[in-house]
Amino acid sequence: MSYSITRSAHVELRVTDLDRSREFYVQHLGLIEMHRERDRLYLGALQERDLYSLVLRKAESGGVGHMAMRLSNPDDLPRLADLYEANGLPIRWLEPDEDYAQGRAVRAQDPNGLPVEFFHRIEQREWKLQKFDEYRGAHIMNLDHLNSQVPEVQASYDWWMGKLGFSCSEFTVTDDPPDRLWAAWLHRKQNIHDLSLMTGIGPRLHHVGYWVADTSSVLRACDILAAVGLRDSIERGPGRHGLSNAFFVYLRDPDGNRVELYTGDYMIPDPDFKPIRWSINDPRRQTFWGHIAPRSWFDEAMRLESPLTGELIETRQPVLQDRPEFVI
Amino acid sequence: MSYSITRSAHVELRVTDLDRSREFYVQHLGLIEMHRERDRLYLGALQERDLYSLVLRKAESGGVGHMAMRLSNPDDLPRLADLYEANGLPIRWLEPDEDYAQGRAVRAQDPNGLPVEFFHRIEQREWKLQKFDEYRGAHIMNLDHLNSQVPEVQASYDWWMGKLGFSCSEFTVTDDPPDRLWAAWLHRKQNIHDLSLMTGIGPRLHHVGYWVADTSSVLRACDILAAVGLRDSIERGPGRHGLSNAFFVYLRDPDGNRVELYTGDYMIPDPDFKPIRWSINDPRRQTFWGHIAPRSWFDEAMRLESPLTGELIETRQPVLQDRPEFVI
Amino acid sequence: MSYSITRSAHVELRVTDLDRSREFYVQHLGLIEMHRERDRLYLGALQERDLYSLVLRKAESGGVGHMAMRLSNPDDLPRLADLYEANGLPIRWLEPDEDYAQGRAVRAQDPNGLPVEFFHRIEQREWKLQKFDEYRGAHIMNLDHLNSQVPEVQASYDWWMGKLGFSCSEFTVTDDPPDRLWAAWLHRKQNIHDLSLMTGIGPRLHHVGYWVADTSSVLRACDILAAVGLRDSIERGPGRHGLSNAFFVYLRDPDGNRVELYTGDYMIPDPDFKPIRWSINDPRRQTFWGHIAPRSWFDEAMRLESPLTGELIETRQPVLQDRPEFVI
């Protein structure tokens, strides 16, 4: 039993001021505006063919409207819906075009309440990979991953790995109690992650990861944000992760939504790739160079809307510690 | 019916002087020596876990001993052997350790006579991804692809796509006669190619493609080779391909074997990715910036050994033109 | 006796279509428009404080209106004029603001007829070094040098070195006859050149050299030009010069005027730096990696206007060969 999930595909972020957010994502970071509605902006990246990967939606506060993964086989949509329902998990069907330019879709919550949308069809566009004259800002290539905080990582891990056929590239365990699963990097496409699960107050989305082509793009994003007076939007990094080997920076948009710019990870063509194990208290895990992440990076994340009610989902405290011991 | 081929995995190159070739690949380009026998050297790259991806074998002339792809499911080995045999194509079984540190394997020839080995098990090693102190030369990350010349691209295309389940990322057609398949970039792993097929005298291996992490690595390889007096080993580039978007340089080793250093391509997570079509005479195809490839790049390639006899396989003239019209 | 010449400062290029040239220099290469007149555009680079370094002037054909160097001491203007006149060389004084936003100036021709303007005062502006949000195109930092072709390099060399106090960083000699000065790289600021002299039909300006901060900027310029259909404007490179160690690309603007993007040279803080000697036929000299420059690079250069008449200066054949033997 397997499902044709191919990748994380798009995220809808709640923003309180569309113009200000447009400035952040389009003018400074260089995402491309593909479509505009009264209360929504649809943005895409250079290497994408889907019409959009980021939706900015006018709302009362920051947070996440929904986040979506693509299926290559449309017949897997009802099969997935059945699977969630058979396990007593909530789902909601979306009609074609209920999300802009998109076919039928299902939104469903995993055992931690983490909501993900699945869809097959979305309007395609020409990519901009060789429109080098249109490269701006951080030269963002594509949406790479969704990183979440959930109270019980093991429960979501079992669901996504055991039921949905994800693979694990790297994972983190606690020291005390020993060897409890603290975080896991799961993927369907052949790199480190489409979805990561970290222990924390949740369900929340910790960050949206966008892939850039080189370290210069990460540095240029910092230079640009500082130049326009937004140095406070640089929350953590630039630096190199031990886990994933990625060179990264974490940014906070004007509503506090967190975006990672990310490069230098690796491909995993072999399904029998042996996952890499890290201890939560290994300082190289989070930053290979030893820099300690700020408290805000652990404390703050994005609330998620319920697929059923549209209300922000209530969060729960994690069952394990929510940060390494050296983070104070 | 499908087979668990995951990627191109290694190549055995014939070299006339092991020490001289070791200098080229290890000292200048930075591959890592993993094992040495009297007449063979086994080299690996930084991001690989297989014990080796390049074998240098002492021989009377340059060329290719064999080239190999990995299967993740060992049961697919006999299934593949049956498929080749059922289609009247030659195969030979290899016993475990007949190739160093490798399990049972099959070598087989496709309809153009192109020989490829399939194996499942090879000794694993720790990768060097985060051993940054051991990075040398071009900082080569992993074997990426095998690029071949064959007399009839369509026949091999039908075999690898139709029978072995490869996908096509980009392809090239002729203008006259119109729309005949001139070249195709085929992949199992989720980037542009594991195997490409180009029209030419063949079957021959045109080049081995190694992936590097950034454009600087390509430039540094040129600087190093020129510094040690080997500027003649730089055959073509550096430049950007239109097809694949890769930033590349083609090098000739001391026996004329051709290696590409390659970066800046893209991932293909969706199996329904619409392949990109190019005309053979579009100058941006070969070099986006308009540079014209030298004649040698079309004329010269590596002869291949027969899996059955070990003799160099006889080559045939191509049925279509073997180069764009603007290459003279 | 010495003069306070500090650097090459600006160039006025003749262009036949201001809008088309603006597209090339501003939109594609990223120079910044500082001022516009009916028949002139004034452009600057990111790290400059002078109001402009490039003037585009509407004219009947490509070529150079004038090229200018800065003096830090205004009293040296009349001293320089006297020197030229005392040596029977033509000069013309310019009134303040005869060149836009500039003080008094002198235009004078050296023994080969090469015309250079000297000025002290030009309007200053804020630089854009840390306006990272305004970086566009090739991220051009500053005008670096003027490279000329003259019939008798030795005569100009004696003038600029012996009379005007320039230093030589690197030079090239012929093999046959042996050791005749074929080219020289002369500087006042502490890097390789402000003015180079190469043997050729002249006096002509061979190219204007702009400095960029890294190799990526050179590659990005090529990508952008190719993306907008101007790949024919890439004349030579990218590559690395042996002489100067610079990573370069030579571009031709829509009127054939030649611009070099240039990075990776070195500083010369010591006035007793021993100049580096090259043979004209050393292939590493022109391109360290062995690539041979196209004929056009030797044959074609920009005609210069006479400071006295404004007419294009008649050119003469060089007294030595005008290219290496391996360029055919």
Add this chain to the structure above:
Amino acid sequence: MSYSITRSAHVELRVTDLDRSREFYVQHLGLIEMHRERDRLYLGALQERDLYSLVLRKAESGGVGHMAMRLSNPDDLPRLADLYEANGLPIRWLEPDEDYAQGRAVRAQDPNGLPVEFFHRIEQREWKLQKFDEYRGAHIMNLDHLNSQVPEVQASYDWWMGKLGFSCSEFTVTDDPPDRLWAAWLHRKQNIHDLSLMTGIGPRLHHVGYWVADTSSVLRACDILAAVGLRDSIERGPGRHGLSNAFFVYLRDPDGNRVELYTGDYMIPDPDFKPIRWSINDPRRQTFWGHIAPRSWFDEAMRLESPLTGELIETRQPVLQDRPEFVI
């Protein structure tokens, strides 16, 4: 009255274990060993022609033996000695070869007691600029500057600017009391600094600045040090300075001596360059992206040996605050 000081040229660091320090500077950072004595190692960088720019000397503790600047005119040696003496400042003459491979020299202390050696002649060697096969580690190009802490910046500023003919590129003033000179970046060669003066306990050497060619070299240094278990040697950064625009990282060697790897500054060809003014409490000054330097960066620096006695010079408390208000 002026002196032909051309640049900061070399530094002698005190180290407690030559082998361990050799590993840090040669094996990890990639400096080149040029000469070895029983208790001293002489190291050079790729773009240098002086035989060495760093001396490691076996001693009881970290710190600085001496630091030296070059004069292009040997006649300025006695003139400089006279100047110091006429102002009641201590000097000591060194005989030829008292420093290895060096001519006669003078060591002298400025009004803050800051000791600097002046010399004219040192043995020259071939540079390694185009020996790309010998590039290792951080690809360090040349010694760029010496950054000091002194109790009264104004006194040293007056000496180096007023008496020795240095220029100022950028400077920092206090807010309270207003406009007191807190730090100054002084140069003879045409970039930002040869010598900087910062308010602090002193005289001490705060760091030795080495120039690298690109941001990748800075990142690679971090990767290498972390890979060999020395992540604690990364004290601050990588990041971008507002002041100087440099991309930097500060490293601590095994004895706590501080080295900066530094790139992305700018040239100053005009002697009338208007220095850039910063307020001490402008957070962009120290790190353009807003990162706050650690306390250690302000508290700790290298003690200096007296030119007269060889003992470590007593330090004094600064007359102004020694750090921005936001550093806690």
